[in-house]
Amino acid sequence: MVKGTLRTCMAGAALWVTAWAASGSTQTSASVTAQPSTNAQAIEAADNQLAASLVTAINSIDPAERRRWATQYHSTKDGAYSVEALTKMLTDISNAGHSVSLIGVKRRGEWIGVNLRAANGKTGQLRLQTDQADGNKVLGFNAYARPSTYPIPLVDKPVSREVLRAAIDERLKFAAAKDEFSGSVLVMKGDELIYKGAFGQADKNFAVPNTLDTRFHTGSMDKMFTATMIGQLIDEGKLTLDTRLAEVLPDYPNKDAAHKITIRHLLSHQSGVASNFGGSESDRFKPFERVSEQLAGFASKPLDFEPGTRADYSNEGFTILGAVLEKLTDTTFYDLVQKRIFDRAGMKNTVYYRIDEIAPLRAVGYRFPDEDFLGFGQRINNLTFMGFGYRGGANGGSYSTVGDMTLFLKALRAYKLMSPTLTETMTGLQKGYEQYGYGFLHRKLGDKTVRGHTGGGAFSGINGISRMVWENGYSVVVMGNYDAPLIEWVGDDIVKMVAAQP
Incomplete structure (x- = not known):
């Protein structure tokens, strides 16, 4: 119900701004169009504050600091993660990453993507579902390992087959060298073979390599x-x-x-x-x-x-x-x-x-x-x-x-x-x-x-x-x-x- 009401209000606001802009009232139009920018800045500031305090709590040697963060950002809404669950989330990140640093924050809808780097250089993204109307309280989260940024520009125009094959091979070798790729690859254009390759192991216990025949x-x-x-x-x-x-x-x-x-x-x-x-x-x-x-x-x-x-x-x-x-x-x-x-x-x-x-x-x-x-x-x-x-x-x-x-x-x-x-x-x-x-x-x-x-x-x-x-x-x-x-x-x-x- 809350989400539906919010969506309706936002749609109405958009129509209202459009109507004023069309009326030719410069002063009113300017004041109305400036509001989203102000709101965006406030949202960004709140998101950055949440992310910075999260990193501080993760890196703290005092377990009570993590619980304080969880208590501050815990939502009381039905279905939201408990204080205990959020505290465990921070503790798990601390144990795995040892000392983490913040490398980026980006919001998409009700989700905030918090990009973190561990002491060993590996990166991951923690995604927090937040309630902006309630002080950015956290409703839930998910996460995934984040691949290393590829430093070489991708081919973005027609090139020869040789150049294309080399670019594909270089991209795969970069990921494999960082242990971010293990598998097989086949690229074709119709019946024409463009690239084939295999990297990593199908079974690490017995050092069995991946091949094109691996299932x-x-x-x-x-x-x-x-x-x-x-x-x-x-x-x-x-x-x-x-x-x-x-x-x-x-x-x-x-x-x-x-x-x-x-x-x-x-x-x-x-x-x-x-x-x-x-x-x-x-x-x-x-x-x-x-x-x-x-x-x-x-x-x-x-x-x-x-x-x-x-x-x-x-x-x-x-x-x-x-x-x-x-x-x-x-x-x-x-x-x-x-x-x-x-x-x-x-x-x-x-x-x-x-x-x-x-x-x-x-x-x-x-x-x-x-x-x-x-x-x-x-x-x-x-x-x-x-x-x-x-x-x-x-x-x-x-x-x-x-x-x-x-x-x-x-x-x-x-x-x-x-x-x-x-x-x-x-x-x-x-x-x-x-x-x-x-x-x-x-x-x-x-x-x-x-x-x-x-x-x-x-x-x-x-x-x-x-x-x-x-x-x-x-x-x-x-x-x-x-x-x-x-x-x-x-x-x-x-x-x-x-x-x-x-």
Whole structure:
């Protein structure tokens, strides 16, 4: 309610300023337009004060100083982090970073990004969700390791293949030398090889190097497979984007939700189905053969919001789409994806391993411990990552190679998987989740569009990108076994360079 009221007031204020400016009243217009600048300066000063006092508390040798900061900035609103949780946050940063310095503060909406550097030179970003109307009290936080700033300008204009290859190689070697990249890379333009390489180790215990044949956890990249198969059924007339869930799954436990949710809502993360990522260990490791068996863990729960009214990333939404596929084809998701995606695209090295299955060439993931959320210390293996379960499925979790993911992108752009119309619909920018289509990420880079998906996240030991610059046919697949966003940032720098090519 508070957020809705604030949004309405801000919209009204904008209209009021516009009306006065149009009236030609110079004095009134000047006084009105000066106000946002004053407010911005006050907000910036308050943010800087919060960040500076946070660093002082982290670096203090007196634990009571951290609790005093937490008490001062603790919000009493429902759902806000407790004084104890904020105190622990500061203590964890202090233990991991030893002595930290402030290198930047930037606000985006209700979130303040506080960039910190540890005594060993590593950097991370602490993101604080604050209530500006209540003295910048902290509602919550998240954090991630921040890659080192690359000191060399990226290629931003057409260059020769040799120059492009050298620039890509130099960018990757810079990250690998700082232990910020471990994985494999394949860059193609159609059938032409632009760059291939592998860095780091697939298994540190046995010093097994990463190669182009290493199979990495795909994370959420599999959402592209699920979305593509939904598109195929639409092409075949078995489904539409506006088909309601109840029409396909009449026994869906939440009957009211099933009559409101459409296929479009599920593909664009507008369904309101909560993403209860992880869940209990007993549920996560329970064997299953069909992804529809996973519905029992969440399908009876109430929606987080009315379908179509907002967007919130939902892994469970894609599990539902997997169940839709199984229902309409009377085939398991795994047999279906093999036949409709892997076989058609020529992907011979992509596997949905069961948790106890022998997995040749599979990379072990390495993540920062939960207490080192800024990535200041050493990594551990990701065997305890809460996202692991019995088997991957419609929302993600296969293991694949950079070569196979490149074949998928190539088949997608060649319209071997969906009709041209459906391919454009699914991969094009749509209403819903930010920079998203229907199961595909979509963003603009200059006069070009980049389509594909990322995978993995912080504290997972999983990260990668599969992206296609649609207009010039360059594909960039970067897969690795370190936390996000380290690998993603390096990969996106490569995307920027190839997007500048004709």
